[in-house]
Amino acid sequence: MKDLEFSFELIAQDEKARVGRISTHRGMVDTPAFMPVGTLGTVKGIFTDDLLSTGSQIILGNTYHLMIRPGTEVLDLFGGLHNYMNWQKPILTDSGGFQIMSLAKLNKIDVDIGAVFSSHLDGKKFVLSPEKSIQIQKSINSDIMMVLDECPALTNDKEKLIKAIDISSNWARRCKIEFGKNKKKGLFGIVQGGLDKNLRLDSLEKLIKIDFDGYAMGGLAVGETQAEMFNILNSVVDYMPKNKPRYLMGVGTPSDMLGAVKSGIDMFDCVIPTRSGRTGLAFTWEGKLNLRNAKYQKDKSPLDKDVTLCGLNTYSKSYLNHLIKSNEILASMLISIHNVNFYQQFMVEIRRSIKEGNFDNFYNNYIKKF
Amino acid sequence: MKDLEFSFELIAQDEKARVGRISTHRGMVDTPAFMPVGTLGTVKGIFTDDLLSTGSQIILGNTYHLMIRPGTEVLDLFGGLHNYMNWQKPILTDSGGFQIMSLAKLNKIDVDIGAVFSSHLDGKKFVLSPEKSIQIQKSINSDIMMVLDECPALTNDKEKLIKAIDISSNWARRCKIEFGKNKKKGLFGIVQGGLDKNLRLDSLEKLIKIDFDGYAMGGLAVGETQAEMFNILNSVVDYMPKNKPRYLMGVGTPSDMLGAVKSGIDMFDCVIPTRSGRTGLAFTWEGKLNLRNAKYQKDKSPLDKDVTLCGLNTYSKSYLNHLIKSNEILASMLISIHNVNFYQQFMVEIRRSIKEGNFDNFYNNYIKKF
Numbered sequence: 123m124k125d126l127e128f129s130f131e132l133i134a135q136d137e138k139a140r141v142g143r144i145s146t147h148r149g150m151v152d153t154p155a156f157m158p159v160g161t162l163g164t165v166k167g168i169f170t171d172d173l174l175s176t177g178s179q180i181i182l183g184n185t186y187h188l189m190i191r192p193g194t195e196v197l198d199l200f201g202g203l204h205n206y207m208n209w210q211k212p213i214l215t216d217s218g219g220f221q222i223m224s225l226a227k228l229n230k231i232d233v234d235i236g237a238v239f240s241s242h243l244d245g246k247k248f249v250l251s252p253e254k255s256i257q258i259q260k261s262i263n264s265d266i267m268m269v270l271d272e273c274p275a276l277t278n279d280k281e282k283l284i285k286a287i288d289i290s291s292n293w294a295r296r297c298k299i300e301f302g303k304n305k306k307k308g309l310f311g312i313v314q315g316g317l318d319k320n321l322r323l324d325s326l327e328k329l330i331k332i333d334f335d336g337y338a339m340g341g342l343a344v345g346e347t348q349a350e351m352f353n354i355l356n357s358v359v360d361y362m363p364k365n366k367p368r369y370l371m372g373v374g375t376p377s378d379m380l381g382a383v384k385s386g387i388d389m390f391d392c393v394i395p396t397r398s399g400r401t402g403l404a405f406t407w408e409g410k411l412n413l414r415n416a417k418y419q420k421d422k423s424p425l426d427k428d429v430t431l432c433g434l435n436t437y438s439k440s441y442l443n444h445l446i447k448s449n450e451i452l453a454s455m456l457i458s459i460h461n462v463n464f465y466q467q468f469m470v471e472i473r474r475s476i477k478e479g480n481f482d483n484f485y486n487n488y489i490k491k492f
Numbered sequence: 493m494k495d496l497e498f499s500f501e502l503i504a505q506d507e508k509a510r511v512g513r514i515s516t517h518r519g520m521v522d523t524p525a526f527m528p529v530g531t532l533g534t535v536k537g538i539f540t541d542d543l544l545s546t547g548s549q550i551i552l553g554n555t556y557h558l559m560i561r562p563g564t565e566v567l568d569l570f571g572g573l574h575n576y577m578n579w580q581k582p583i584l585t586d587s588g589g590f591q592i593m594s595l596a597k598l599n600k601i602d603v604d605i606g607a608v609f610s611s612h613l614d615g616k617k618f619v620l621s622p623e624k625s626i627q628i629q630k631s632i633n634s635d636i637m638m639v640l641d642e643c644p645a646l647t648n649d650k651e652k653l654i655k656a657i658d659i660s661s662n663w664a665r666r667c668k669i670e671f672g673k674n675k676k677k678g679l680f681g682i683v684q685g686g687l688d689k690n691l692r693l694d695s696l697e698k699l700i701k702i703d704f705d706g707y708a709m710g711g712l713a714v715g716e717t718q719a720e721m722f723n724i725l726n727s728v729v730d731y732m733p734k735n736k737p738r739y740l741m742g743v744g745t746p747s748d749m750l751g752a753v754k755s756g757i758d759m760f761d762c763v764i765p766t767r768s769g770r771t772g773l774a775f776t777w778e779g780k781l782n783l784r785n786a787k788y789q790k791d792k793s794p795l796d797k798d799v800t801l802c803g804l805n806t807y808s809k810s811y812l813n814h815l816i817k818s819n820e821i822l823a824s825m826l827i828s829i830h831n832v833n834f835y836q837q838f839m840v841e842i843r844r845s846i847k848e849g850n851f852d853n854f855y856n857n858y859i860k861k862f
């Protein structure tokens with residue numbers, strides 16, 4: 123187990139929907155997989171032991187955030203993020219590209235130098251090159267690394283999209299070189315090209331030539347409609363290598379994931395379960411519940427009578443309504459762990475339905491509820 | 493056990509310091525006891541299961557806060573706070589008096605009517621009479637109830653203090669009548685009188701005549717120095733009935749508790765462990781540590797290598813420093829549970845040292861550290 127090489131095995135398929143398994147020396151990841159987001163080395167509001175109990179097999183860390191805080195010097199001292207945060211299962215890291223575009227004050231993108239930007243915290247200047255991004259991800263010691271890409275805001279401007287693909291392809295090649303030979307870890311390429319099928323296929327082709335351990339769809343869930351996203355996934359995912367994991371970055375709601383799985387996606391990450399946990403929105407088999415709603419004030423029923431984790435089935439909606447209205451930390455704690463647990467149960471049922479050749483039924487049952 | 497009457501047993505004494513045991517039908521409370529504060533039906537940032545694991549045997553609920561949110565209608569629906577918040581061990585409730593003076597917009601104190609005030613949340617008008625306070629505490633279904641008292645701000649104005657004692661004594665009598673006969677629960681009187689020994693003894697005498705199940709020192713930890721507080725405790729506590737629990741309300745730091753135990757106090761409640769948990773201040777056997785301090789940035793040691801609860805001994809000070817600087821919820825969760833656990837361990841050691849006739853040594857060792 124300790125010496126396991128990074129690999130992916132396809133186990134079952136139901137039309138385009140796939141069940142697979144990623145192996146790493148830190149553990150297996152059953153796909154379709156949902157990765158809770160641990161932006162700053164913590165999945166917000168959740169103890170790592172409880173996170174394990176949700177069945178989460180992999181989490182995501184953000185290179186941009188972790189390079190600023192705590193920084194690579196501290197991460198190196200601990201031999202990476204696993205020991206630092208007490209999470210010994212696999213970690214995937216993004217490259218920092220998306221946050222540089224969305225969060226930092228971006229000064230310049232130069233294909234040779236990289237991205238020059240100022241921290242959103244204190245304005246401190248950073249340069250992130252493809253090489254630097256991989257070096258930081260090595261300090262984080264993540265098990266799956268992502269290439270640095272230029273991730274443009276939602277646009278139909280073909281010239282902008284082509285330029286982003288050019289830069290991203292160049293950077294992807296340099297990331298692969300910097301990553302080097304390491305069979306224990308995986309490096310994923312990121313397909314760009316906006317909502318344009320031909321540009322997406324062009325980007326994908328360039329990445330396949332470089333040869334990655336997995337391929338991600340980037341630049342989605344950035345403001346387009348769900349129909350637009352499903353449309354581009356349906357036209358592109360089928361061309362992604364079948365023997366490699368396919369990852370849809372930053373997605374999403376349960377219905378987003380249903381549609382993406384239907385087109386053949388294997389991996390997801392999203393802050394929705396924990397962010398919603400902090401605002402009082404619970405995901406359940408009955409759909410989304412806004413626990414701030416006055417109608418729950420005297421509701422003695424739990425969110426899910428079958429979930430014993432953290433005693434969740436012993437807390438009433440009435441109590442959760444009270445906690446969330448009172449801005450109590452316990453509200454975030456309880457609803458966040460509930461939501462992550464629901465997401466993982468949702469993935470279990472997706473995998474089961476695919477194995478049973480029944481995914482269409484599952485899809486039709488739940489696409490309306492979310 | 494279910495039918496156990498409320499009672500107090502004195503077990504050991506070392507000079508004035510006492511070890512005892514309160515029995516209730518919901519469980520025993522070893523004294524000197526520290527009661528974590530669950531203002532709004534949650535000890536902030538801590539799962540009740542973890543709270544149990546700290547050895548906490550009783551918690552405090554705030555009548556003022558709970559009457560406003562969630563309100564007695566909801567509490568009645570659940571048969572009280574224990575079921576509502578999933579805490580089946582004893583609960584003590586204050587009377588609301590202190591918060592009305594300190595938090596609400598107070599309109600009027602009338603000995604016959606009670607306290608007329610507006611909620612600090614939405615300005616809604618409430619009247620809290622001695623009878624009403626006990627009725628609300630009955631809705632909360634607390635195991636130890638406190639009488640409604642007038643708790644004046646720190647003052648040397650004798651006239652004000654005498655008037656507060658007069659009103660409080662009148663209210664105490666009416667609370668006792670409203671409480672009625674209930675051997676399963678306890679009702680405590682509250683001694684007022686500021687820093688004036690004679691007024692305190694006068695207040696105490698009036699309460700003893702009414703006859704309560706325990707006696708509290710109120711109106712301390714309201715801005716006086718620690719020396720002033722210790723001084724009044726040393727001159728008054730000895731006169732409090734020996735066969736009843738003695739409770740110092742709203743106190744305090746570990747050193748406050750050491751001094752109070754030395755004068756014969758048995759019970760404490762305070763928000764310090766959880767409030768400090770949210771600001772990054774940790775209580776340890778080495779003293780107080782401000783985890784925001786840059787010197788912890790690369791400190792790989794845990795707060796206490798022997799505390800396995802919530803995996804606390806696996807988190808470094810470096811990681812806690814990172815979390816607290818990043819305003820992560822997990823910082824509050826980890827440091828709050830650490831602090832409450834430390835407070836409970838501190839009480840265990842206080843009780844052990846008294847039983848061993850060694851309290852003075854313990855006192856001298858730790859009074860300097862805090």
